[in-house]
Amino acid sequence: MRKFSPEYLRRTRDGMWTGSRDALRDLSLSDRNRVLDVGCGTGELSRVLDAESPGDVVGVDADTELLAVARRETGLGAVAGDATRLPFVDDAFDLVVCQALLVNLPRPTDALASFSRVSSDLVAAVEPDNAAVSVDSTVSAEVALERSVREAYIEGVRTDVALGDRxxxxxxxxxxxDVRTRRHFHRKVTEPPYDELDVRVAARKADGSGLATHEAELRRTLSDSAYDALRRDWRQMxxxxxxxxxDERYRRAEVVPFDVVVGRVPDRL
Structure with a gap:
């Protein structure tokens, strides 16, 4: 399981559901009594679930640092636990859901089996199709470089980060x-006035540290010389x-498609 920083989760998940929540319709949130958010991270989805459901919302994550942030910022219950071995009794919840979790697991079906065990009704996953991400930028080199990095990363990472219609x-x-699916498009825009996070992300591009977070995956598919050239071009970009x-001229828009899939737990024997 990859480790993520609170800053990364805020940058990639913040604002995802501030617009339409229509893609969450099949979760029947208004009818839920007890909801579990698996891989809750810093609690971005937990807050949405809590706002849309009259029931109790609990988060679980293997990273205790992220859990501390989730507890502090959401006020919801959050416990440490492994997604494939959830620390709850059978049928403890009537909805178990995750966001951007299965793409980071080597065996996502193990997690789904665990979800099914602790759910009495529905299991849901909100997962990005990272192969279908689109980027537009006023820095023309950014578009091509991000495409190259994404393709190399998808080939080099050891999990399926582009689950898509699978x-x-x-x-x-x-x-x-009774499996149902909807697609949600998360559009992230960087434009003036820039906030502190925008400035930090730009600085990490300029010094290469942002690219370095994916170095292991990229080096599995790129030669040393190709990686060094990519890093040089990335820093220049x-x-x-x-x-x-x-000069307040920079604008960037990224659209990440997410598949929202919902299934019903079969009757227990």
């Missing part, structure tokens, strides 16, 4: 029935981003 099949393999931000 996710419903995983639900059926886990024994879930980052400097152009910083320069445009100083």
């Amino acid at each position: 996710l419903p099949d995983l639900f059926r393999e886990a024994g879930l029935r 980052g400097k152009a981003v910083v320069e445009q931000m100083q």
